[in-house]
Amino acid sequence: MGKSILEGRPALRQEVEKIAEVAGYLWQNGWAERNGGNITVNVTKYVDDEIRRMAPISDVKQIGATLPALKGCYFYCKGTQKRMRDLARFPMDNGSIIRILDDCASYVIIADNAVMPTSELPSHLTVHANLIESGSAYNATVHTHPIELVAMSHNRKFLGKDVLTKILWSMIPETKAFCPLGLGIVPYTLPGSKELADATLKELEDYDVVMWEKHGVFAKGLDVMDAFDQIDVLSKSAKIYIDAKSMGFEPEGMSDEQMGELTRVFNLPK
Numbered sequence: 113m114g115k116s117i118l119e120g121r122p123a124l125r126q127e128v129e130k131i132a133e134v135a136g137y138l139w140q141n142g143w144a145e146r147n148g149g150n151i152t153v154n155v156t157k158y159v160d161d162e163i164r165r166m167a168p169i170s171d172v173k174q175i176g177a178t179l180p181a182l183k184g185c186y187f188y189c190k191g192t193q194k195r196m197r198d199l200a201r202f203p204m205d206n207g208s209i210i211r212i213l214d215d216c217a218s219y220v221i222i223a224d225n226a227v228m229p230t231s232e233l234p235s236h237l238t239v240h241a242n243l244i245e246s247g248s249a250y251n252a253t254v255h256t257h258p259i260e261l262v263a264m265s266h267n268r269k270f271l272g273k274d275v276l277t278k279i280l281w282s283m284i285p286e287t288k289a290f291c292p293l294g295l296g297i298v299p300y301t302l303p304g305s306k307e308l309a310d311a312t313l314k315e316l317e318d319y320d321v322v323m324w325e326k327h328g329v330f331a332k333g334l335d336v337m338d339a340f341d342q343i344d345v346l347s348k349s350a351k352i353y354i355d356a357k358s359m360g361f362e363p364e365g366m367s368d369e370q371m372g373e374l375t376r377v378f379n380l381p382k
Contacts, residue, residue: 136200168220189229282365
């Protein structure tokens with residue numbers, strides 16, 4: 113086996129180590145049972161000429177969509193059937209770096225091992241293409257299964273537009289400060305389906321984190337840590353709400369006036 117693509121590339125190594133760190137957090141929080149969850153990060157800005165000349169270590173694979181914005185891009189992708197707890201320890205054995213080919217409809221794996229990316233790759237890459245087309249600085253997408261947020265999605269009264277957002281914002285000031293766009297909602301849709309991908313893409317026009325009813329969340333961020341942080345603060349609020357309910361009372365939450373003050377003082381989106 114040859115040397116790792118990370119050798120001699122400290123910036124790329126740091127990015128992959130950050131992915132591994134987040135994978136560990138997802139597992140430790142109980143959000144990534146078995147092979148649950150996915151991480152895909154655009155690492156194109158860390159790619160040098162030597163990487164661009166690297167021969168593929170896989171056959172050409174079809175994405176399942178044509179995404180012109182991704183021509184020549186490179187992504188780190190969690191491997192299919194790979195566990196987050198294993199990725200946390202050995203990120204290049206449980207994920208791979210892929211190159212999008214010039215037809216924008218296919219890719220090859222270039223490093224370190226021929227680990228096939230997640231079966232949800234088309235959905236993740238469609239989101240990344242949309243981010244590039246919109247001029248966004250976001251480079252990472254994370255899908256995971258936060259326990260308390262999923263639990264709250266089983267109550268239909270929370271699934272109206274921004275109902276859950278307002279509840280979660282009101283539990284602790286940091287939630288609105290660090291997840292200022294709130295939480296989008298996608299009604300239950302078959303996992304891995306095109307319908308789920310299309311509905312998620314639509315919600316991501318207005319939100320950075322989207323709740324998949326009875327399933328999990330999908331988040332985008334500047335990097336993988338930014339995406340994780342937004343999920344983390346929303347999950348903290350969900351825990352506070354559920355803990356209060358378990359003590360036998362409905363949590364009061366911050367008032368509209370208190371949240372309005374927070375919005376003004378910290379110059380948050382309205």
